[in-house]
Structure formats: structure tokens, C-alpha cells
Amino acid sequence: MDKLRLRFRKTGKAVYISHLDLMRVMQRIFLRAGTPIKYSEGFNPHALISICLPLSVGTASECELMDFRVTRDVDLAALPGTLNAVSPEGVRFLEAYEPERRAAQIKWLRMSCGFDYDTRDTSALLPALEAYFASPEVKVTRRTKRGEGEFGLAPHLREMSWTAEPGIVRLECLVSAQEPTVNPELLAASLREHAPELAPDFARFTRLETYDADMAVFR
Amino acid sequence: MDKALERILPAVQKPARYTGGEYNEVVKDKREVKLRMAFCFPDVYEIGMSNLGMRILYGCINAEPDIWCERVFAPWGDMAEQMRENHIPLYALESGDPVSAFDVLGFSLGYEMAYCTVLDMLDMSGIPLRSADRPGLVPLVFAGGTSCCNPEPMAPFLDLMVLGEGEEVDIEVLRLFQKARDEGWEKRRFLAEAARIPGVYVPSLYEPEWNADGTLRAMTPLEGAPERVTKRIVSNLDAAYYPTAPIVPSTEIVHDRVNVELFRGCVRGCRFCQAGYVYRPIRARSAERVIEIGKESLKNTGCQEATLLSLSSSDYKHLTAACDGLLDWCEPQNISLSLPSLRADNFSMELMSRLQKVRRGGLTFAPEAGTQRLRDVINKNVTEEELLNTCRIAFEGGWNAIKLYFMLGLPTETDEDVRGIAELASKVLHVWRQYSPNKQRGVRITVSTSCFIPKPHSPFQWEAQVPMEEYRRRVELLRGSITAKNVSYNWHDADTSFVEAALSRGDRRVADVIEAVWRAGGRMEAWSDYFRFGRWMEAFSSCGLDPAFYASRERAEDELLPWCRIDMGVRTGLLLRERHRAYEARLSPDCRAECSACGAAKLLEEGVCDG
Numbered sequence: 029m030d031k032l033r034l035r036f037r038k039t040g041k042a043v044y045i046s047h048l049d050l051m052r053v054m055q056r057i058f059l060r061a062g063t064p065i066k067y068s069e070g071f072n073p074h075a076l077i078s079i080c081l082p083l084s085v086g087t088a089s090e091c092e093l094m095d096f097r098v099t100r101d102v103d104l105a106a107l108p109g110t111l112n113a114v115s116p117e118g119v120r121f122l123e124a125y126e127p128e129r130r131a132a133q134i135k136w137l138r139m140s141c142g143f144d145y146d147t148r149d150t151s152a153l154l155p156a157l158e159a160y161f162a163s164p165e166v167k168v169t170r171r172t173k174r175g176e177g178e179f180g181l182a183p184h185l186r187e188m189s190w191t192a193e194p195g196i197v198r199l200e201c202l203v204s205a206q207e208p209t210v211n212p213e214l215l216a217a218s219l220r221e222h223a224p225e226l227a228p229d230f231a232r233f234t235r236l237e238t239y240d241a242d243m244a245v246f247r
Numbered sequence: 248m249d250k251a252l253e254r255i256l257p258a259v260q261k262p263a264r265y266t267g268g269e270y271n272e273v274v275k276d277k278r279e280v281k282l283r284m285a286f287c288f289p290d291v292y293e294i295g296m297s298n299l300g301m302r303i304l305y306g307c308i309n310a311e312p313d314i315w316c317e318r319v320f321a322p323w324g325d326m327a328e329q330m331r332e333n334h335i336p337l338y339a340l341e342s343g344d345p346v347s348a349f350d351v352l353g354f355s356l357g358y359e360m361a362y363c364t365v366l367d368m369l370d371m372s373g374i375p376l377r378s379a380d381r382p383g384l385v386p387l388v389f390a391g392g393t394s395c396c397n398p399e400p401m402a403p404f405l406d407l408m409v410l411g412e413g414e415e416v417d418i419e420v421l422r423l424f425q426k427a428r429d430e431g432w433e434k435r436r437f438l439a440e441a442a443r444i445p446g447v448y449v450p451s452l453y454e455p456e457w458n459a460d461g462t463l464r465a466m467t468p469l470e471g472a473p474e475r476v477t478k479r480i481v482s483n484l485d486a487a488y489y490p491t492a493p494i495v496p497s498t499e500i501v502h503d504r505v506n507v508e509l510f511r512g513c514v515r516g517c518r519f520c521q522a523g524y525v526y527r528p529i530r531a532r533s534a535e536r537v538i539e540i541g542k543e544s545l546k547n548t549g550c551q552e553a554t555l556l557s558l559s560s561s562d563y564k565h566l567t568a569a570c571d572g573l574l575d576w577c578e579p580q581n582i583s584l585s586l587p588s589l590r591a592d593n594f595s596m597e598l599m600s601r602l603q604k605v606r607r608g609g610l611t612f613a614p615e616a617g618t619q620r621l622r623d624v625i626n627k628n629v630t631e632e633e634l635l636n637t638c639r640i641a642f643e644g645g646w647n648a649i650k651l652y653f654m655l656g657l658p659t660e661t662d663e664d665v666r667g668i669a670e671l672a673s674k675v676l677h678v679w680r681q682y683s684p685n686k687q688r689g690v691r692i693t694v695s696t697s698c699f700i701p702k703p704h705s706p707f708q709w710e711a712q713v714p715m716e717e718y719r720r721r722v723e724l725l726r727g728s729i730t731a732k733n734v735s736y737n738w739h740d741a742d743t744s745f746v747e748a749a750l751s752r753g754d755r756r757v758a759d760v761i762e763a764v765w766r767a768g769g770r771m772e773a774w775s776d777y778f779r780f781g782r783w784m785e786a787f788s789s790c791g792l793d794p795a796f797y798a799s800r801e802r803a804e805d806e807l808l809p810w811c812r813i814d815m816g817v818r819t820g821l822l823l824r825e826r827h828r829a830y831e832a833r834l835s836p837d838c839r840a841e842c843s844a845c846g847a848a849k850l851l852e853e854g855v856c857d858g
């Protein structure tokens with residue numbers, strides 16, 4: 029037992045912890061818990077921790093995965109509880125195990141999206157939203173390392189299911205996790221760009237589950 | 248989380264500093280506690296969370312089970328704008344409750360340039376700025392911290408100020424306030440009663456009067472307020488509260504590490520140094536307690552670095568024992584130990600070599616003045632020989648970056664003293680050429696100068712600050728004198744130094760200037776991003792005051808000073824003696840060599856200093 033994986037939740041106040049900051053937060057959680065994590069060699073040793081799919085600031089998650097290494101055996105069943113006892117608000121560990129698959133095999137993320145409409149009638153907006161995202165043409169201007177470009181969202185969205193409540197439209201859907209990585213914020217951005225009358229006053233997102241390319245739950 | 252807040256957080260930089268929820272934050276049930284205090288730090292989270300005083304008082308007040316003390320920091324500009332636009336009042340991090348819902352607001356006043364931010368935080372809380380405009384008892388708005396040793400510039404805004412160390416007096420004030428609130432006292436009655444607590448200055452109970460020339464004629468105590476308010480100290484550091492389970496920020500702060508305080512006070516008596524006088528007398532922690540605090544804090548935080556803090560680490564009696572004890576524990580766990588504020592001597596260098604196996608970063612020394620004469624004037628007991636010798640050991644030991652700090656504009660400074668800084672730097676470079684075992688790596692010598700600011704309660708409290716044109720001329724003179732290409736020079740900006748000087752020795756009238764600057768949009772003036780010199784000058788003139796009157800005027804030794812009602816422990820006679828000796832370039836011994844009977848010993852329970 030050397031390489032291990034932890035599944036954890038990042039919700040509430042913790043959603044504002046950036047990816048970089050989270051690495052340090054995790055390292056300190058391990059140190060407080062006395063987990064024998066492994067360090068890199070060299071002058072500036074750093075903990076060998078990697079988060080499978082970095083989350084953008086502001087997005088919550090019920091299914092974060094983090095790989096790390098240990099120098100000796102740890103009690104996997106007890107580990108989440110030990111870590112939870114020394115974690116900041118909103119970071120909650122769910123299970124620890126020896127991973128069988130590499131994180132590169134994650135392909136889909138189930139997302140819960142909440143679109144706030146402060147003054148508009150959400151039941152009237154619902155069909156328009158459904159129609160907008162059902163189109164194979166749905167796209168957004170996206171900035172990448174190679175510059176700005178038109179990005180077709182349709183092939184990377186699946187299983188969209190919409191519900192309307194007063195003030196909020198909820199969407200559960202699958203987005204492509206890797207190759208390409210689709211930040212769900214792009215859904216709101218697409219509305220702002222191409223259908224401003226449908227654009228929400230605010231949008232929030234939560235990752236619910238990770239899947240591989242065959243839609244099997246990824247652990 | 249509050250819905251309005253949730254909406255703005257994605258739009259601001261570094262939102263994690265506005266949420267709280269960090270590990271070790273103190274959360275209590277607000278229905279169960281008897282008193283709620285908002286500890287307000289008038290700067291951003293990253294600065295406030297790096298402040299040891301705030302960490303100590305937060306823990307110490309929360310150690311009272313029925314008082315809940317929460318943290319409030321000033322939001323950075325983007326967040327402040329968003330909050331105002333969206334009508335979100337200033338809130339505390341732990342509960343998210345608006346500051347206006349608290350019983351007490353306690354501000355930490357560590358530096359003058361934060362004054363406008365205090366006003367801004369009150370305004371963002373919807374609380375009237377001036378004590379006189381808050382007729383009700385609740386909320387109490389008070390302050391503590393080093394800047395309170397001249398309470399006058401902020402006097403109209405605060406109901407009361409506490410002087411010295413807050414561990415005990417803060418609780419006494421809070422308990423009296425609790426009683427007053429529960430018994431429904433008038434604010435006036437509470438303030439008069441609070442003024443009887445040693446260490447409490449109630450500004451409204453001191454009435455200033457002015458002479459025709461603008462100097463102070465009288466500062467009259469009212470309603471039985473004490474003639475002099477003497478600062479409070481904690482006598483026994485080993486027995487004092489110390490936070491060993493401090494909050495671990497979830498985002499980066501300025502000093503993100505465990506702080507272990509070695510001792511308070513300083514034995515040295517550098518004449519320009521306010522801290523050296525106002526923190527007297529020296530009180531040390533035992534090595535055992537330092538080691539215990541260090542270990543516990545590291546365990547409770549998971550930090551990988553600890554810093555041993557004090558005004559002058561080399562003067563800590565038990566330094567070797569404390570370092571050895573901590574190193575034994577830290578080294579096997581890859582925890583690094585750092586030791587700032589070392590003197591330039593051999594002993595310190597040996598210690599540094601042991602602490603820093605990897606010679607990362609540079610070494611910093613503060614000779615403060617370029618010639619021996621001027622160092623004698625300021626009583627900075629370091630000789631050129633000692634400094635060069637230390638640099639030699641450093642270079643031999645593998646360091647290749649040295650920072651040297653100086654002040655320009657010290658009393659009696661001549662052009663020769665200014666050029667002396669450049670000469671000293673080139674001597675350091677010469678030492679490197681002679682002794683560095685590895686010249687291929689090159690060397691970096693950095694000279695930094697700040698403009699001397701005369702501070703209250705120091706022997707130079709009567710001095711004039713040099714006019715800014717003169718300061719700039721000296722900067723240019725020094726710039727021209729530094730010719731070696733391995734020596735770089737940076738200097739502190741003149742405008743902020745001038746404003747800081749005017750504020751630090753300001754009187755009660757300066758409060759109007761602070762308010763006028765705030766009204767013109769001034770906040771976070773310690774940040775060059777926000778500081779606007781013109782705004783200060785306009786405010787001074789609109790208030791009919793001359794900043795030079797406060798900054799660049801020498802006070803007569805018999806002039807009544809705005810801080811005359813404050814006793815920081817040191818006799819004025821001793822300050823005068825030191826001032827006169829400065830003009831004779833005559834050194835005074837440090838407290839260990841010979842006690843100068845400065846008066847600070849009387850603050851101790853035993854009445855004798857032992858550092």
C-alpha cells in the first residue's frame with residue numbers, strides 16, 4: 029500500500045478555496061492527523077498530493093478525488109474520520125481506498141446547476157431553456173491558452189434534465205470532464221452571449237458524480 | 248451562506264479571505280453567550296491574520312466561555328465596492344452576522360496609516376463615526392494597539408482606548424460593559440466608570456485647549472478621570488495566555504506560519520525606536536514554555552514553519568536552549584525554524600547557520616546609520632567591525648545576499664553620514680570579494696532607506712522630521728554615491744512618511760483631517776494602490792491645519808504634547824536624558840549592562856526588571 033485515493037466533499041465556505049490553496053490545506057490536514065504522507069526528494073520537499081480534477085473557485089463538489097502517497101500502511105476505514113476531525117468547514121472526507129484506475133479515465137461529470145431568476149417567471153423560461161440547450165448548435169466563445177475561439181457545447185453535454193421552481197431553474201446534466209474539459213459556467217456564459225433574455229441573474233454549480241467513458245461510476 | 252454574499256464572491260479577487268470557516272476558528276452558540284465582540288482589524292485578512300497581537304487577543308477573549316469574539320477585516324477595494332453596491336454591511340467571519348449586531352467593536356490600531364480604514368469599517372457597518380454621535384451604550388467602540396500611545400488623532404471616533412497589552416484590560420473592560428448593559432447604564436456613566444480601570448483612556452473625559460500658536464495649552468481631565476493613564480502589561484509571560492491552537496488560514500496570508508513569542512520589550516534603547524520604549528520592560532518566556540508552545544502550535548496547525556518572534560532575538564536569554572529544544576523536535580519532521588531580528592554578531596551567525604541548512608533567502612541587518620558617529624547618536628550599539636565580521640561569516644557560510652536597512656533624516660545627520668551608507672555597503676562588497684568561497688554565484692547587496700519618523704514616547708519625540716525636499720535630496724545623494732553594480736538601492740517614498748509623521752504626533756484636530764480624507768474616498772492608505780498624497784494635503788488645508796506643524800516642527804521640551812496624559816512606563820526625564828546624550832553622540836548602556844532607572848520596572852509585580 030503506497031498510492032491511495034480519497035473521495036471528499038468540498039461545499040459551503042470551502043468552495044472558495046482555490047486549487048492551489050487547497051493543496052496546502054490538504055497537506056496540513058494530513059500533518060495534523062498524523063497521516064504518514066510521502067514527500068518528494070530534494071531541497072524543497074513537497075507532499076505528494078494530487079487532486080484528480082481541479083475545481084474552479086466557487087463550484088461545489090460532492091465527489092472530489094485526491095491521490096496521495098504514504099510511507100507506511102494506514103487504516104483506510106478509519107482515515108476519513110481521522111481527517112474530518114481536523115478539517116476546515118466544508119471539507120469532508122467520505123472514503124479512502126487503493127485506486128485501481130488512473131484519473132485520466134474520468135470522462136463525464138454529473139453536475140447540478142442552479143440558475144437564479146430574481147424577477148422572471150421560471151416556468152415560462154423553462155421550455156425556452158430546454159430548447160436552447162437541445163440545439164446541436166449551442167456554442168460559446170471560450171478563452172483557452174491558444175486564444176479566444178468559438179466552442180461547440182452540444183457534443184459535450186448529455187442527459188439534461190430541467191425543473192423549475194419559483195426563482196430558480198435547476199438543471200442536472202453530464203458535462204465532459206476531460207478532453208475537452210467543460211466548465212459548467214460555460215452554460216451560463218453561452219446564454220449571456222447568445223440568448224441574454226434567458227441568462228440567469230446568478231448561477232451556481234455542484235459536481236455530483238464522476239464517470240468513465242462507458243458511464244460507469246469512476247472511483 | 249448569505250445569498251447576497253454568494254453572488255458577489257465569484258466576482259472578487261481571493262474570495263476565501265471573506266468566508267471564514269478555517270480550521271481552529273472559534274464558533275460559539277450566539278444564543279448561549281452573554282457578550283459578542285467584533286475584533287476589527289483595519290487592514291485586509293492577509294495582514295490581520297499575520298498579526299500576532301490579534302491572534303493572542305482573539306484566543307484570550309474567546310477563552311472566556313460566555314464571550315464570543317469574532318474577526319472582522321477590511322475588504323480589499325473590489326470587495327468593498329461590491330458590498331456597498333449590493334447593500335451588504337460589514338460582517339464578521341465566524342457567524343456572518345453584521346457588525347452592527349455586536350455589543351462591542353474592538354479595533355486594533357497598529358499603524359497610523361490604517362486610521363481611515365477604521366472610519367470606513369464603521370461606515371460599512373452602518374455605525375456613526377464619532378463617539379458623540381453614538382449616544383447609546385451599545386455598541387461600544389474601542390481600540391487598542393501601539394498607535395494608541397498617542398490617542399488624540401483618533402480620539403473623537405473611539406469611546407475608549409486601552410493602553411499597552413490587552414490580555415487583562417480587555418476582559419476587564421468587557422465585563423464592566425456587560426454589567427453596564429445588563430443594568431441599563433447611560434453611556435456617560437459607563438465611560439466614567441471605565442476610566443477608573445487602569446490602562447483605559449476615555450478621550451471624551453480629556454478636554455484639549457489651544458494656545459494662539461496652535462500648540463496645546465491644556466489637556467484637562469473631566470469627571471474625575473485620572474491625571475495620567477498608565478499602560479498595562481502582563482508581568483509573567485509563562486503564566487500568560489498564549490494561543491497554541493491558532494486559526495489555520497485556508498488561503499495564503501503574509502506570514503503563514505506558527506509564531507512563537509520569545510519575550511516582550513527590548514533591552515537596547517535605540518533612540519529612534521518607539522517599540523524599544525513603549526514595550527518596556529523586558530519580560531522573557533522560559534525556554535521550556537517556548538518549546539512547549541512551539542510544539543503544540545505546530546501539532547495543532549500542521550504548519551511546516553515556525554518563527555521565533557521578538558524585537559531582538561539575540562537578546563533572548565534562553566535562545567540556545569529554546570532553539571535546541573525546538574530543533575530536536577522539528578528537524579526529523581522537516582519543519583523549519585526561522586529567527587528574524589538577529590543582531591549582527593558572531594553568535595547570531597552560528598545560530599543562523601544551524602537553523603538554515605539551506606541558505607535560502609538573504610540575511611538582513613539594520614545598522615540604521617552609515618557612520619559610527621550617527622550610530623552613537625541613535626544609540627545603535629553596532630560597530631562597523633562587528634557588521635563586517637558578521638558579513639564575512641555569512642559569506643564564508645554560503646550566503647550571497649545581504650540586505651542592509653538604514654534611515655535617512657535622523658537628527659544631526661550630515662551628508663557625510665549619508666555617503667557613509669554607500670561606503671559601508673561597498674565595504675561589505677569588499678568583504679564578499681575577499682572571503683566568498685564561491686564567487687561565480689555572484690552577490691546581491693541591497694541597501695534600503697526609510698525616512699526617519701519621530702514617534703511619541705521615544706527620545707526623539709521632540710524632533711523635527713526633515714522636510715521632504717531635503718529627504719529627497721539625501722536619497723539622490725546616496726543614489727549617486729552607490730556606484731558598485733552589485734549594490735542595489737531602494738528607498739521609501741517621501742509622501743507617505745510625511746503623512747505618517749503628521750499623524751503619529753497629531754493632536755485631536757487631526758481627527759478632522761482623517762475624516763475628511765475618508766470622505767474623499769480614502770481607505771487602506773497603507774497601500775500604495777490606494778494612498779493619494781494630494782487627498783491628504785487637501786484635507787489638511789480644508790481643515791485649516793498645516794501638516795508641517797505636526798511633522799517638521801521641533802517641539803520645545805516644555806511644550807505640552809498631545810499624548811501628555813499617557814504614561815507608557817518610561818519617565819519623560821529619561822527620554823530627555825537620552826535626547827541630550829544623542830546630541831553629544833554619547834552611548835547609553837543597555838538594560839543588562841546597567842539599569843537606567845527608566846521607570847518601566849514599576850509596571851512589574853516584583854518591581855525589578857529581569858530579562
Ligand code: SF4
Binds near residue numbers: 514527844847848856
Ligand atoms: S527599569 Fe532599568 S532595566 Fe528596566 S527597562 Fe528601564 S532601564 Fe531597563
